[in-house]
Amino acid sequence: MNVRQISVFLENRAGRLASILQCVTEAQCNLRAMSLSDTSDFGIVRLLVDDVDRCTATLRDRGHTFNVTEMVALEMPDRPGGLNRILDAITAAGLNVEYMYAFATRTPGKAVVIFRFEDNAVAIPALTAAGYPALTEEQVRAL
Template sequence: MRVEQIAVFLENKSGRLAEITAVLADNGINIRALSVADTADFGILRLIVDKVELAKKVLKDNGFTVGKTNVLAVEVPDRTGGLAMVLKTIEKAGINVEYMYAFVNKSGENAVLIFRFEDMDKAIGSLQAAGFTMLTGEQICAL
């Protein structure tokens, strides 16, 4: 139910993101979802990829600082209010969202929301009780 995500810390300068994506592409690693957050000096690239351990290795071998964490992937209908339904459930349970990002595979079908929650176990229980579908990393990579 939890999805492994890698986080790459990078300098906020031209070409660094291209360098990371080239390393992944050269090693046959497919990016399924990503988010970039930045400050003036550095950025954090969060990725869901099809080959997590290989991605960590090749990025580290190329001088990048890489971490791994678990996130939840929640599937919702791709329509107005989809995100609001999830957030209302989380709010009622008193759970803090640390960060999130989303992607849509095909418009009009389902969207996948990627969340990092302060209390992952409580979030899983609350979302399951509300009838939400959570995807595995394998399911995301198959989309």
């Protein structure tokens, strides 16, 4: 299964981010990665957690607005230029990136980059052909 990301609507008001993360805690979930995108009025918190179903159940109970999106996760070498080569491959394949973020793993020398493409059905085969197969949720968890 592709990596699932939970995106949560974040109102620009004191304590809202804490409230979202409280849900993650209550669901006994571990955060693997988190990124935050914002405008002057609102934001979106994007979360990779170790148990998507438990986390979304809690968010739903607490009345948060959220959705779950399938992302493309790629492994990359944790050294200078590692991300550049992947971006070159994306450019060469003519893919548009909606947004992305990256994190280092517990395995020395390995990092993961997460992409949001418009259409995974187009992006995944193109990246596989370029030598970057998409990681599954289990593979990311194991890194």
